[in-house]
Amino acid sequence: MTPERLSECLRLVRWDQDTLAQAVDVPSLSVTAWIAGTEVVPRKLAAWIEALCFVHEAAEETKPFTSGEGFGDGPRQEFIPVYAYNLLRSLHGGKVALRTLFGTDDEGAVYFLVSRDLAVREGGHLMITDAGRAVGSMRI
Structure with a gap:
């Protein structure tokens, strides 16, 4: 997996570097090195990220027709304890x-x-x- 593809996958699943690091239980510095290209992304991790990205892309393609109306500026709902x-x-x-x-x-x-x-x-x-x-x- 190239650093560019890793960055693209993170963008598609809406994750930042720290989220990936937490998900796979590695230091954030490792993810930074993978994205910078100074270290090679481990093969098993690359396959897992590709699978995650594939599922996420498929989900994006099948969004319900009600999607896309915009979040709007109305009041945000909040949980009341x-x-x-x-x-x-x-x-x-x-x-x-x-x-x-x-x-x-x-x-x-x-x-x-x-x-x-x-x-x-x-x-x-x-x-x-x-x-x-x-x-x-x-x-x-």
């Missing part, structure tokens, strides 16, 4: 006194909700915002 979501659901029923919340889990949940404008602190209470109401209104 379960503990924070449970607190958000509690806030849906009314404000919660901050003195009733304690421990690092509660602190983390409050920080998460307030930092994302899903809840606000007012006095000694935590209250839900309109954005939080929209997220926490899922019916079960």
